[in-house]
Amino acid sequence: MQINGSERDTVRLFHLDLPREAVERFVTQAGTGEWPLKYALGATVLRTAFVDVVDIRDLGQMSLSQYMTEAHGASGDDFRQMRNRIDALTGHVVILPAQAFDNTSQTLSIATPLRWIGTFAETRAKPKGARLQSDAARGALGGQPAPAGTGGSGLLRLIALAVAIVVVLVVALALR
Template sequence: MTKMHINGSESDVVRLFHLDLPPEAVERFTTQAGTGEWPLQYALGARQLRSAFVDVVSIRDLGEMTLSRYLAEAHQLTGDAFAQMRPRIDALKGHVVILPSQAFDHVTQDLSIATPLRWIGTFSEVKASPRGPALRSASARGRTSRPGPETAPRHRGLTYLLIGLGVLALLLLAALFRAG
């Protein structure tokens, strides 16, 4: 049994598990039942697990794409640890479960991974970097040359429109009252 600590504040981390089950048993194991039973959550020993972030992959369904390439493209995995594990990852057969940090719902918890899961590795996702150069205009620093809302001139057209709609509503109510 593998023990693992999940820090509730972590982000940009992906955990890869091999699932040692026959294909016909995978869906039942990885899908949360309407009664709340979820064998995957039990096998992880997780207190909290969000199904929307659980990625179950049949390696056969990837076709010509290798599993490591799928992980690099779909989960933006990089780094030396990932590069060193690529041959081992690509040698896997059957199904894998991919759990990004979000799958644990930002809850600090200790996992006790049990069969049919086998932990393969924990990897880092590429962190988003800003696109383009830093903004240098005065408005980007929070200053503008335009007057703020407290000094902006009032829009008379909007005021007249609202008054007109109010009068129209009163006239319709009066007509309905007389007809009834």
């Protein structure tokens, strides 16, 4: 599976075929750097902050497809056609948005206990409410440009004076 480093607005769904008690160890990166999930994906780069591991039982009455729509903006014809298959999954799933791959092109080689279910489009959230407008932000800038400042020339002079005093003291002590 090819990951394009410039990819945006996609989300990948994987089924995780492990007993409940083994899931935490598999999906968590150890302090030593060991990370079975990353190895099973065959990924060279994977960002922990964007790995979403879901125990489907924890969703309660919400279906997995509904969760993917609400949490990840999953959409598109492929997603709609696979809703029944997605909702039939049990156990745990791993959901990886494009950001999980940190804009890095790479080739994944999926291994057990992962099974790829699908790659779906993400719908970007639309801002709620009207556009913010302000009369203060309208119009053209006018007037004269601000005069060029002297920067930190006063501070620079003070530092130069301090360095000169230190040099004089060092020379005076050396000549004694």
